[in-house]
Amino acid sequence: MDLKLSNSNKDGIEIVDVEGEIDVYTAPRLRELLIELVNKKNYQLVVNMEKVEFLDSTGLGVLVGGLKRVRAHDGSLDLVCTQERILKIFRITGLTKVFGIHESVDQAIAARKAEKRLPA
Amino acid sequence: MATVEVTFTPLPVHVRTARLVATAVARRSGVAESLLDEVRLAVGEACSRAVEAHQRHCPTEPIRVSLTDDGEQFQVVVTDAAPGSERDLPAGTGLMAHGRPAGARAEGGNGHGPGADLVFSEESAAPRESTAPQESAVPLRLPDDVGLAVIAGLADDVRIGPAGPGTSVTMIWKRRTASY
Numbered sequence: 001m002d003l004k005l006s007n008s009n010k011d012g013i014e015i016v017d018v019e020g021e022i023d024v025y026t027a028p029r030l031r032e033l034l035i036e037l038v039n040k041k042n043y044q045l046v047v048n049m050e051k052v053e054f055l056d057s058t059g060l061g062v063l064v065g066g067l068k069r070v071r072a073h074d075g076s077l078d079l080v081c082t083q084e085r086i087l088k089i090f091r092i093t094g095l096t097k098v099f100g101i102h103e104s105v106d107q108a109i110a111a112r113k114a115e116k117r118l119p120a
Numbered sequence: 121m122a123t124v125e126v127t128f129t130p131l132p133v134h135v136r137t138a139r140l141v142a143t144a145v146a147r148r149s150g151v152a153e154s155l156l157d158e159v160r161l162a163v164g165e166a167c168s169r170a171v172e173a174h175q176r177h178c179p180t181e182p183i184r185v186s187l188t189d190d191g192e193q194f195q196v197v198v199t200d201a202a203p204g205s206e207r208d209l210p211a212g213t214g215l216m217a218h219g220r221p222a223g224a225r226a227e228g229g230n231g232h233g234p235g236a237d238l239v240f241s242e243e244s245a246a247p248r249e250s251t252a253p254q255e256s257a258v259p260l261r262l263p264d265d266v267g268l269a270v271i272a273g274l275a276d277d278v279r280i281g282p283a284g285p286g287t288s289v290t291m292i293w294k295r296r297t298a299s300y
Binding site: 021023024025054056057058060061085088089092093 | 132133135136139157160161164165168171172266267269270273274
């Protein structure tokens with residue numbers, strides 16, 4: 001399956017829904033979307049990966065690149081993922097410590113809002 | 121003896137085809153369903169690395185993937201023809217560069233050896249569309265050692281060695297159940 005991307009705003013946080021396979025061929029499209037969102041000053045991102053069927057290190061690179069971009073603006077990039085087959089690659093590479101990984105979009109938004117309320 | 125051999129033009133779009141073939145052959149060979157995701161991801165990583173090396177050094181040369189099952193283990197060898205790609209391998213990945221791996225043939229890059237039952241080739245496939253402007257600060261791919269670390273985390277045994285003008289990555293699954 002190819003890659004399908006869509007995005008919407010919820011409570012000031014941009015939700016990116018990803019469906020299909022993120023690999024060396026399709027990852028550039030996700031990268032373009034993340035760059036576009038950051039260029040439009042969306043610095044709070046949640047990438048919903050619940051419908052992602054495949055993710056390789058190229059896809060990880062795009063997510064890390066997105067995280068780097070939003071952090072440059074004191075932003076955040078959280079992930080929504082409960083699939084073991086996708087979580088496996090985050091664990092192997094140690095990136096579970098880098099990304100906030102949540103079980104649902106609502107949970108990701110709630111966690112982000114709670115963090116923003118914390119004193120600096 | 122190779123059960124199935126695939127050669128493909130070094131274009132990112134064909135990596136998915138290689139993954140699909142690897143998964144299909146693994147399933148047909150009796151590899152446990154729980155291991156198929158590991159095979160698919162590891163083969164994809166090795167092919168992505170080879171595609172990148174070929175696009176840098178030899179974009180017209182095909183990449184070879186051979187898949188063998190001897191009843192005890194399932195072996196996949198991804199062979200590139202990019203000169204110097206083995207030298208580019210990062211230190212400290214924990215992957216020793218062994219000698220020429222068993223099953224990897226010496227002739228390198230010239231395609232279709234004996235024992236191959238199936239050969240794919242799409243020499244005329246169109247290149248993928250151009251993407252966003254490159255930003256040197258954030259490369260598209262993570263460093264090579266991330267892909268190799270993923271492979272090492274998935275396969276039971278990984279060997280990297282010279283093969284003709286290029287490099288072969290041999291991945292072996294000995295067991296019939298997933299490690300996770």
